[in-house]
Amino acid sequence: MTNQDTATTKFKVRDQMPDDSLHSGDGAGGDEEVIPLSAAQMQVAASNLLRAELVVAVCFFLSLLGFAGFGAAYWQGASDIWLGTFLGIGAVTFGVALTAWGKYLMPRGPFEEPRKLMAVKPEQRELVIGDFASRGKVAIERRGFLFKIMGAAATVFGIVVAFPLIRSLGPVPDKQLDKTKWKKGSYLTTLEGKRVTVKSIDVGSILTVFPEDDIGGALSQTVLIRLQETGDIVTRKGRETWGPHGYVAFSKVCTHAGCPVGLYEELTQQLLCPCHQSLFDVRIGCEPVFGPAPRPLAQLPLYVDGSGNLRAQAGYDEPVGPGFWYRGGTT
């Protein structure tokens, strides 16, 4: 053993065992046992004590400055950048100091602790199981009928508690997902509440429209595109009259995950959903041509009334947006 001060320390690892009497703290003391550890074990890890202590001290001092700086910055109403920087510097240096203290200036070890396997001896387990079963027998088995009727009551309780709790959370879907507010004769209306006429937008541009009674509606949102100056746009067989005066309108709710299909590429006449990059070809009825979207966007049949307003011939002929279990059919 060397004469270094750390080397002669004894690591007190055992002191008084708990007394088996109820008065564990009545100063029985006495047989305190101290195991002397080897000098190497008690030695700290730092090879240069002075330097290690200096580093720790400097770090603590920096943390003092950091925390004080935080206080000062707060006092002066400095920006969050300064607040966070000072707090960060204070906490990081404090952390480094404390960690270094623990790592370099405390007994190095390593130390050993015994461990018992978790597996319990069968006899021990049987004692518990035996107690449980024998007492249970007295309590339950001889009163089988009581146990059963209690179980029945508890089950009913569980169901009636759970059911209203869940049911109160919201209405059932019913037909709410199948229909939008668009119906025969609905005016195409802008977000500002203006009715859209055939002169409203230029060729190659788009406009988000709503029915008058649902402006801003999440399911009703519809994208109106002007593909050409005049003439009807026929996107598909059976939709000969749906696109008057070069206008077509499609549901803006993506059939994949419901994002607004808001990006229109004029050059390719395609609509792009910015969430998962599904591409819809407007010319062929917004058929998905790329990405995960499985179905075309629903098309709103349009007509132009006597005063030049764009209106819906009817509502959408299918549920708009992403699929769900009770949604029938492909289109």
Place this chain on the structure above:
Amino acid sequence: MIERLYAWIDDRLALSRGGRTILNKIFPDHWSFLLGEIALYSFVILLATGVFLTLFFVPSAHEVVYSGSYAPLRGTKVSEAYSSTIDLTFAVRGGLLMRQMHHWAANIFVGSIVVHMLRIFFTGAFRRPREVNWMVGSTLLILAIFNGFLGYSLPDDLVSGTGIRIAFSITESIPFVGTYLAFFLFGGNYPGTSIIPRFYILHVLILPLLILGLLSAHLGMLVHQKHTQFRGKGAREDNVIGSPLWPVFVAKTTGFLFLITGVTALLGALVQINPIWQYGPYKTYLVSYAVQPDWYMGWLDGALRVMPSWEIHFPGHMIPNAFFPGVLMPGVTFALIYLWPFLEEKLTGDRAEHHLLDRPRDRPLRTATGAAVFAFYFVLFGASATDVLANYLSLSLNFVLWSFRILCIVVPLVVFPVTYKICKELQATPGAGKRKRPNIVIRSEEGGYEAVPAAQYPGYVHDELEPVPIDEVDVKAALVGAEPVSDGIYRIPREYR
């Protein structure tokens, strides 16, 4: 004074019985054991900063005209949730810092859980007797991801609102019950006005309580079962080698808490995160380019993107596209995670208790499987950036998406054999992974070459000391005066029961 106070409490709660065992609890010294601590401490930071945020945040979808301190938004119709988030950011001193620290800590929280989990997986720490704790930990990961998503959704900005819309679509995609679940969760059809207050109470109360409870169970089991440890000098199945709780571990771990707090504070101060004032308020009909969730949702977002445009149709019913990547894939993922300890037990027939950890190379099949599966999710994670990558690399979106569709199949198939081979090679190479001494190459007179290891620097090699037992608390000693019932079995005296 303190001693007298302790004595007073001790006489009433008998802390000293077993208290010494706690002081002597040994913590193995290995860097990889700090990963779980990062998760623990970032959770502490989340609680602290989160409480601050609740004092200012108003969880309401009620529409107001913004009139706060952020000029560009004045006069805009926004929800109270959005307005109050902007106000706590700009009008509350330190508010922006707290918000950014909270967001950074959330990202670090989930990240450290994942890396911690990988460590547990690749070293086989989940094996008997720790299967239950593996499942508790996996549940904590799910809760952390969910709570992260909920918190991210609360400010009601344009990006997070889009995320909520996708969440609704994924929920309604579940067969039979999906639409009902979605309506019950949202209090009606999308968007409604209930979702923000509901997400709020889930985010600040219910999920944190669950996390806190499971975290306590996680740590309780850890203390009860004691740490695993790597093979090393003196390490056996029936001991733990390392530093004692008091004072070494307490110093180090408290230091670590401050270190993580400090790093989070620096990130919060210097690295902008989630600038919702730039995104603008959420409107159901608006969307912005490059919509991305927080990183831990990336694998789900990527899966939604690479999924081919398939759906299943029955007469009158359907299983929508989003169900497969949005519900089925994560469901299968976590089912596999939960079952892995048992699958492995079945495959290897190894039912023994393990407290010594594996080196990943020594279990090439497990390591290769883990690496391949992780590679799959990593590719999915990358796929959540298809649009950004296409834009940045000036490639077509089509090319990037198809690349990811192919990569998520090919990469795991390549990673598996390569990892397996690396493990085998490392096993066969003596001294692989150990620090090597440089060779000195000497040319002989005949022109031959000979390599001789150079002399060691003093202190260059990490020398481990023999571990020394510091305590021998066992049942026998704790039960002074107890009579053995049979071999090694002691009946516990009444007063200890």
